[in-house]
Amino acid sequence: MPAGQIVKAISGFYYVRSETGEVFQCRARGVFKFEKKKLTPLVGDFVEYDVTGLDEGVVTSVQPRYSELTRPPIANVDQAIVVCSLREPHFQQMPVDRFLVHAEREGLDIVIVMTKRDLIEDESEIERVREIYHAAGYPVVATSIHTGEGLDEVRERLAGKVSVFAGQSGVGKSSLLNQLLPGRRLETGSVSKKLGRGRHTTRQVELLPLDSGGQVADTPGFSQLAFQGMEPTDLGVCFPEIRERAAACRFRGCLHLNEPGCEVKEALLNGEIHPDRYQHYETFMNEIKEALLRRY
Numbered sequence: 485m486p487a488g489q490i491v492k493a494i495s496g497f498y499y500v501r502s503e504t505g506e507v508f509q510c511r512a513r514g515v516f517k518f519e520k521k522k523l524t525p526l527v528g529d530f531v532e533y534d535v536t537g538l539d540e541g542v543v544t545s546v547q548p549r550y551s552e553l554t555r556p557p558i559a560n561v562d563q564a565i566v567v568c569s570l571r572e573p574h575f576q577q578m579p580v581d582r583f584l585v586h587a588e589r590e591g592l593d594i595v596i597v598m599t600k601r602d603l604i605e606d607e608s609e610i611e612r613v614r615e616i617y618h619a620a621g622y623p624v625v626a627t628s629i630h631t632g633e634g635l636d637e638v639r640e641r642l643a644g645k646v647s648v649f650a651g652q653s654g655v656g657k658s659s660l661l662n663q664l665l666p667g668r669r670l671e672t673g674s675v676s677k678k679l680g681r682g683r684h685t686t687r688q689v690e691l692l693p694l695d696s697g698g699q700v701a702d703t704p705g706f707s708q709l710a711f712q713g714m715e716p717t718d719l720g721v722c723f724p725e726i727r728e729r730a731a732a733c734r735f736r737g738c739l740h741l742n743e744p745g746c747e748v749k750e751a752l753l754n755g756e757i758h759p760d761r762y763q764h765y766e767t768f769m770n771e772i773k774e775a776l777l778r779r780y
């Protein structure tokens with residue numbers, strides 16, 4: 485039976501790229517299950533399919549995934565490129581930190597990309613963002629599609645990997661991808677002057693091949709992300725700067741809130757952990773605890 489990968493999904497159709505590069509428009513047959521959980525095929529899934537027409541088919545089975553994000557919905561990626569803009573819209577740290585938790589949960593490599601470098605004259609704002617994420621251990625790249633700054637570094641980081649571009653609407657994900665994929669014309673949109681937000685120009689996840697080997701997915705901008713199914717002890721593991729210090733805390737299961745002998749709190753006081761990142765840790769912790777209370 486032929487095998488391939490889902491590269492796009494639109495209203496019940498799965499576009500499966502075969503091993504030789506042709507794309508088949510497929511329906512899915514029946515219900516797929518893993519470990520008793522019902523499963524909807526995702527972009528990135530490796531599947532088997534029956535050919536039913538010239539370029540049509542039916543997906544008959546889905547292979548186990550090695551990673552899976554629900555927002556944006558995609559399977560089997562190695563790396564998340566977290567895209568945020570400095571201006572139009574202004575940099576917002578909360579949605580970035582939220583997404584990072586989800587990407588860390590899946591064990592993805594992470595790169596922070598700041599776009600629209602050309603709209604900023606004041607270097608200090610870029611340095612501020614750089615500092616926050618360097619302290620967390622993430623690489624940070626500043627880019628501009630107008631001056632070309634940072635594009636080579638992004639290209640290098642994408643080579644040979646399967647990456648997903650994620651970030652709020654209007655930050656410039658599709659624009660950046662158009663620079664990196666010669667011959668591609670992904671649709672891009674303007675940012676509303678009044679709301680300072682993008683207009684959700686990209687409507688679906690699409691996995692695209694790179695010349696350098698590897699693949700990259702454009703995705704729609706996201707707004708809110710919740711922490712369904714997470715336990716309080718899961719959260720620290722999703723902040724690298726907390727994760728690497730947690731083993732030295734006096735108590736096992738330390739949540740790094742008010743426990744004595746907490747190395748994370750110590751690092752925060754020493755200025756080794758960025759206070760904004762810690763503050764978001766606390767915010768997310770409260771959300772997780774509240775969600776748990778609602779569950780019981």
Ligand SMILES: Nc1nc2c(ncn2[C@@H]2O[C@H](COP(=O)(O)OP(=O)(O)OP(=O)(O)O)[C@@H](O)[C@H]2O)c(=O)[nH]1
Pocket residue numbers: 599600601602603627628629630651652653654655656657658659660671672673674675682683684685686687703704705706
């Ligand atoms: N000045 C400047 N504008 C940029 C840059 N990159 C993107 N833009 C502009 O930002 C706007 C939004 O870009 P898109 O690429 O559509 O943003 P997106 O992240 O794909 O948005 P969604 O598809 O809605 O999630 C467009 O008007 C782009 O021209 C940049 O480096 N500099």
Ligand SMILES: [Mg+2]
Pocket residue numbers: 657658659671672685686702703704705
């Ligand atoms: Mg887009």
Ligand SMILES: [Zn+2]
Pocket residue numbers: 730733734738739740741743745746747748749
């Ligand atoms: Zn602790």
